[in-house]
Amino acid sequence: MNTTNTSTALFVRMILTAWHLQNTRVDELLDKLTDEQLMQETAPGRNTGIYLLGHSAAVNDGLFKLLGLGERLHPELDEIFLDNPDKSGKVFPSIEAIKKYWSEINTALAVYFNNMQPDAWFEKHTAISEEDFLKEPHRNRLNVMITRTVHQGYHLGQMNYLLNK
Amino acid sequence: MNTTNTSTALFVRMILTAWHLQNTRVDELLDKLTDEQLMQETAPGRNTGIYLLGHSAAVNDGLFKLLGLGERLHPELDEIFLDNPDKSGKVFPSIEAIKKYWSEINTALAVYFNNMQPDAWFEKHTAISEEDFLKEPHRNRLNVMITRTVHQGYHLGQMNYLLNK
Numbered sequence: 001m002n003t004t005n006t007s008t009a010l011f012v013r014m015i016l017t018a019w020h021l022q023n024t025r026v027d028e029l030l031d032k033l034t035d036e037q038l039m040q041e042t043a044p045g046r047n048t049g050i051y052l053l054g055h056s057a058a059v060n061d062g063l064f065k066l067l068g069l070g071e072r073l074h075p076e077l078d079e080i081f082l083d084n085p086d087k088s089g090k091v092f093p094s095i096e097a098i099k100k101y102w103s104e105i106n107t108a109l110a111v112y113f114n115n116m117q118p119d120a121w122f123e124k125h126t127a128i129s130e131e132d133f134l135k136e137p138h139r140n141r142l143n144v145m146i147t148r149t150v151h152q153g154y155h156l157g158q159m160n161y162l163l164n165k
Numbered sequence: 166m167n168t169t170n171t172s173t174a175l176f177v178r179m180i181l182t183a184w185h186l187q188n189t190r191v192d193e194l195l196d197k198l199t200d201e202q203l204m205q206e207t208a209p210g211r212n213t214g215i216y217l218l219g220h221s222a223a224v225n226d227g228l229f230k231l232l233g234l235g236e237r238l239h240p241e242l243d244e245i246f247l248d249n250p251d252k253s254g255k256v257f258p259s260i261e262a263i264k265k266y267w268s269e270i271n272t273a274l275a276v277y278f279n280n281m282q283p284d285a286w287f288e289k290h291t292a293i294s295e296e297d298f299l300k301e302p303h304r305n306r307l308n309v310m311i312t313r314t315v316h317q318g319y320h321l322g323q324m325n326y327l328l329n330k
Binding site for chain 1: 172173175176178179180182183187207208209211287302303307308311312314315316318319320321322323326
């Protein structure tokens with residue numbers, strides 16, 4: 001393995017470690033929360049825990065397409081948790097189902113990620129044109145993982161407000 | 166510039182772009198909030214906006230030492246915003262002062278970052294031993310920036326609750 005490959009693998013490992021850590025922290029929070037707590041608003045008038053969990057699951061599910069890995073597991077989540085706000089009147093899946101989707105999606109993503117070569121992360125994602133990618137090579141698959149990791153952290157900060165003070 | 170340098174520069178750019186974006190989002194939020202809003206709790210019984218801003222400033226100020234860049238600008242923030250919780254009874258600097266520190270610290274960090282060579286980001290930070298770093302080379306300066314970017318996103322998710330619904 002030459003120096004380029006070594007540093008590429010290292011960099012990929014840094015980002016994926018951060019990504020998995022955020023998901024693990026959500027899992028740990030879910031272990032602590034009752035269903036009643038998860039149904040609560042994270043702050044008065046703000047998103048409920050269950051909406052933010054469904055939203056997080058939908059965003060992660062979107063990675064299958066955005067990274068060009070394969071078909072999504074739960075595209076039906078988008079209408080409820082991405083295209084519409086909380087309390088839209090849309091019928092949510094059960095808490096049990098949303099937790100299951102969250103877990104299934106992350107497990108399936110991890111299988112893809114474990115099989116990807118480090119260089120594949122520096123290829124373009126599916127939401128950027130070849131032309132733009134030539135000009136902006138940082139808009140690669142791995143960059144998506146950086147923004148998604150921060151996004152998960154953002155909502156985790158809110159979901160942690162569901163815990164008893 | 167060889168391939169290694171090119172990809173290293175690209176990694177660094179990806180992370181620093183994410184870092185600056187989080188700071189910019191805090192700045193944009195501060196532009197929207199009144200002093201009264203910033204003094205409020207982000208949710209009932211939770212940290213106030215001003216505490217989280219002081220906390221963010223203290224964490225960023227800690228980077229001067231952690232990355233081995235130089236002396237901190239405001240080490241006095243730690244006692245109030247890192248070592249003690251909100252409502253500890255510690256006297257806070259004024260809102261104006263905390264905003265100024267936040268801005269000064271980020272500006273000074275950006276100057277250092279702009280002058281750093283990409284490879285320097287893959288050197289060890291000051292909180293890890295040479296021995297551990299040999300075994301865990303991902304625990305470098307750039308990795309600190311990943312965790313700090315996610316940390317800022319985490320608190321930004323909470324601080325955004327200060328905005329009017």
